[in-house]
């Protein structure tokens with residue numbers, strides 16, 4: 001309800017929307033409208049009120065709030081619930097805790113105090129440093145197919161950032177986005193499953209946006225969008241476009257059960273393809289990366305010149321610089 005009211009005000013920036021039209025659109029009482037207007041003001045929306053005229057938002061304050069997230073979901077049937085936190089330990093951890101109660105959701109935090117990365121590493125997620133969010137879903141796919149979702153999310157984020165900026169951004173198999181040789185974004189996909197069925201997946205995305213510099217050791221390996229893009233960086237715009245792209249690519253992926261719809265895109269924007277790489281597993285091996293296949297495996301040529309396919313989760317890969 002509150003999201004609908006916010007949408008009506010944002011659709012009529014600079015003009016008054018009458019109390020009646022809000023009451024009718026939401027089928028609520030005048031008091032009900034007022035309650036939501038007050039709550040929106042508390043979230044930070046500078047709403048003007050005038051007796052006889054109604055309510056007006058003089059400008060879009062571009063703040064990421066609970067209501068704004070819910071408003072984005074109004075046109076996103078894929079995801080049911082939204083959660084916004086000024087601070088939380090980890091949006092992945094939060095959605096995993098909620099997975100018994102809710103079907104699908106997005107959780108976004110301004111700050112994470114215990115952000116988690118892949119392979120048990122921490123993910124630095126300072127207040128307003130970037131976009132830290134997770135999506136909970138229950139796709140009808142096999143557990144063995146779940147790792148491909150990481151690449152669906154990676155493709156959706158690259159598509160988003162290539163629309164909003166002119167920066168060259170590459171996908172480093174299986175879960176990173178890179179600008180040059182530095183990491184811009186990481187994706188952590190976690191799941192709960194039985195042998196043949198997925199209970200849920202949580203896809204967590206950490207996108208560095210506003211950090212002018214990083215503390216060691218990240219100063220050598222990380223980057224943020226603001227270091228490459230002079231225009232404004234609006235988390236709302238990124239989330240909205242990402243969710244639109246993700247919804248489209250996810251639907252194709254679940255229908256096909258593989259990455260055939262986006263495989264060309266993944267390979268055209270791949271960071272590793274054609275490069276010498278180091279594969280870290282039990283031992284360290286050198287190889288040459290060829291391409292990603294429709295099952296989301298990285299196809300490589302080993303030192304003996306034979307082709308091998310690497311599975312997500314089994315290995316960690318580094319490009320030889």
Ligand code: BTN
Pocket residue numbers: 089090091092093112114115116117118119121123125131132133134175176185186187188204205206207
């Ligand atoms: C990686 O590259 O290691 C993956 C990083 C994933 C970080 C995101 S931030 C939002 C979500 N919540 C977490 O605790 N982790 C993911």
